[in-house]
Amino acid sequence: MSAITDHGLHIRLTLPRASFELQLDLQLPAQGVTVLFGASGSGKTSVLRCVAGLERARAARVQVGGEVWQDDAAGIFLPTHRRALGYVFQEASLFEHLDVQGNLQFGVRRTRAPQAARTLQAAVELLGIAELLRRRPHELSGGERQRVAIARALATDPQVLLLDEPMAALDLARRQEILPWLDRLHGELRIPMLYVTHSADELARLADHLVVLERGRVKNAGPVAEVLTTIDGPVVVGDDAGALLGGVVAERDSRWHLARVAFDGGGLWLRDSGTAVGQRVRLRVLARDVSIATAEPQHTSIQNHLQSRIESVVPCAHPSQVMVRLRCGSCVLLARITQRAYVELGLQPGQTVWVQVKSVALVQ
Amino acid sequence: MPFSPEALQAVWLTLRLATLTTVLLLVLATPLAWWLARTPSRWRAPVSALVTLPLVLPPSVLGFYLLVAMGPHGPLGQLTQALGWGVLSFTFTGLLIGSVVYSLPFAVQPLQHAFEAIGARPMEVAATLRARPLDAFFSVALPLARPGLLTAAILSFAHTVGEFGVVLMIGGNIPGRTRVVSTQIYGHVEAMEYAQAHWLAGGMLLFSFVVLFALALLGRRSARVLP
Numbered sequence: 293m294s295a296i297t298d299h300g301l302h303i304r305l306t307l308p309r310a311s312f313e314l315q316l317d318l319q320l321p322a323q324g325v326t327v328l329f330g331a332s333g334s335g336k337t338s339v340l341r342c343v344a345g346l347e348r349a350r351a352a353r354v355q356v357g358g359e360v361w362q363d364d365a366a367g368i369f370l371p372t373h374r375r376a377l378g379y380v381f382q383e384a385s386l387f388e389h390l391d392v393q394g395n396l397q398f399g400v401r402r403t404r405a406p407q408a409a410r411t412l413q414a415a416v417e418l419l420g421i422a423e424l425l426r427r428r429p430h431e432l433s434g435g436e437r438q439r440v441a442i443a444r445a446l447a448t449d450p451q452v453l454l455l456d457e458p459m460a461a462l463d464l465a466r467r468q469e470i471l472p473w474l475d476r477l478h479g480e481l482r483i484p485m486l487y488v489t490h491s492a493d494e495l496a497r498l499a500d501h502l503v504v505l506e507r508g509r510v511k512n513a514g515p516v517a518e519v520l521t522t523i524d525g526p527v528v529v530g531d532d533a534g535a536l537l538g539g540v541v542a543e544r545d546s547r548w549h550l551a552r553v554a555f556d557g558g559g560l561w562l563r564d565s566g567t568a569v570g571q572r573v574r575l576r577v578l579a580r581d582v583s584i585a586t587a588e589p590q591h592t593s594i595q596n597h598l599q600s601r602i603e604s605v606v607p608c609a610h611p612s613q614v615m616v617r618l619r620c621g622s623c624v625l626l627a628r629i630t631q632r633a634y635v636e637l638g639l640q641p642g643q644t645v646w647v648q649v650k651s652v653a654l655v656q
Numbered sequence: 657m658p659f660s661p662e663a664l665q666a667v668w669l670t671l672r673l674a675t676l677t678t679v680l681l682l683v684l685a686t687p688l689a690w691w692l693a694r695t696p697s698r699w700r701a702p703v704s705a706l707v708t709l710p711l712v713l714p715p716s717v718l719g720f721y722l723l724v725a726m727g728p729h730g731p732l733g734q735l736t737q738a739l740g741w742g743v744l745s746f747t748f749t750g751l752l753i754g755s756v757v758y759s760l761p762f763a764v765q766p767l768q769h770a771f772e773a774i775g776a777r778p779m780e781v782a783a784t785l786r787a788r789p790l791d792a793f794f795s796v797a798l799p800l801a802r803p804g805l806l807t808a809a810i811l812s813f814a815h816t817v818g819e820f821g822v823v824l825m826i827g828g829n830i831p832g833r834t835r836v837v838s839t840q841i842y843g844h845v846e847a848m849e850y851a852q853a854h855w856l857a858g859g860m861l862l863f864s865f866v867v868l869f870a871l872a873l874l875g876r877r878s879a880r881v882l883p
Binding site: 345371374 | 777778780781782783784785786787788789791792795796799800802
């Protein structure tokens with residue numbers, strides 16, 4: 293395989309599970325968040341545990357940033373404590389017999405890195421936990437505990453950060469509390485992150501790269517916007533299929549309380565939620581909220597119109613509907629329309645059409 | 657003077673025996689309990705049953721086998737003689753070995769429960785933070801198991817102080833060498849010295865109560881610390 297570079301992650305493994313066999317071969321980018329997405333029991337956590345060496349897969353190869361951690365063909369298996377990784381577990385995993393400072397120091401002392409103090413300080417600042425250093429774990433809220441756990445993992449200066457559903461054990465309010473910190477991590481970390489989740493919200497908000505697992509196999513993998521808009525074998529995330537667009541807040545209209553997000557291919561107006569002009573944001577546009585017209589729509593309450601080109605079309609689960617993939621600049625949108633509309637409008641791939649977007653959600 | 661010099665000697669011997677037994681037991685029982693708590697081996701069940709045996713066997717049965725084993729013709733006796741240590745029955749060392757065996761379940765069980773309650777997760781966390789397994793054991797598992805460790809120590813000590821049958825079988829009640837408080841009381845009663853027996857028995861009663869009271873307090877505190 294020529295695609296294996298020195299910088300990214302390569303994970304190949306086989307692991308028998310109770311009802312299926314986990315089997316995958318993944319080449320992941322050296323930066324950004326890769327979300328491992330799938331239903332409970334699809335093998336996501338096992339992948340993470342194998343990368344960490346907590347579980348031992350067969351015929352496996354794990355390479356991180358040019359270092360081979362496991363290669364069964366060559367008889368290499370580094371135990372977990374010799375792998376330069378950070379691991380954040382699903383539930384609070386702080387050492388109860390140590391205070392926050394003690395927890396942070398635990399890994400730092402054992403890495404013996406020359407600039408350990410600086411790395412620790414940076415982790416404390418990144419997660420905003422300077423106020424908590426003297427507290428005991430049982431005096432922290434669930435969100436604070438996870439922030440400390442993330443800082444503790446980062447303080448060891450890892451090559452990769454593995455997060456196993458870090459918010460699954462938190463209630464909604466705590467999730468809202470910790471999400472901005474994860475955004476910040478996403479923006480500032482220069483190491484790859486493998487993030488396991490089955491939450492559509494977290495995926496839409498954090499993923500750069502997406503790996504969809506189904507019963508131990510990779511169903512789809514690639515840049516998140518691509519994977520979400522693949523229509524043969526669509527990946528339903530949350531309640532419906534839809535596109536994810538990255539853009540910048542271009543203007544805010546104070547009279548109508550609207551904001552325009554510009555992206556390559558156009559712009560969309562949505563409710564102004566106070567995001568500053570120039571801020572990078574992500575938009576989620578569901579397939580059911582997109583309709584198609586052959587001429588520029590007029591006299592309609594839907595004000596978001598974009599010119600795009602039909603790329604492909606596939607039948608939906610119900611015979612009355614089709615899913616249309618539309619290219620709009622470098623972005624892709626999905627539209628679910630009726631088969632009858634598709635035929636009566638005489639639509640076909642390659643054709644330039646107008647799309648109307650009824651609803652847009654800001655995910656970040 | 658409520659305590660005769662003989663009685664004081666027995667108290668001193670008892671404390672020495674109980675302390676040494678406790679120290680030895682903690683050293684032996686900790687790895688054993690760890691293994692029992694973590695191993696997937698099929699030897700777990702038989703080893704666990706073996707360790708628990710002293711809990712249900714009459715002390716006389718245990719004492720009898722130990723006596724035979726440590727005697728001049730027993731396997732342990734032959735070994736100690738070959739090593740030039742002589743025969744251990746009716747010596748303080750023999751008594752110590754007997755006490756360790758007799759109190760083994762009282763040290764292993766609290767430790768095993770503590771290790772089981774901790775689970776595998778903290779050790780995994782420690783490994784992801786670069787701690788070697790042995791390092792993780794001493795820096796994470798043992799500190800987290802502290803209430804269990806304390807319970808094991810208290811129970812081992814108290815149980816050794818309270819033993820009678822095994823001591824009588826393998827110690828032989830020799831003043832200054834193998835006569836402990838419990839056998840001293842027995843001697844006083846046999847000699848109709850009820851007043852002296854009262855003082856020692858009352859002391860034992862008080863001691864046992866204080867120990868159990870301390871355990872109860874410990875249980876409450878550890879329940880509060882570990883949610």
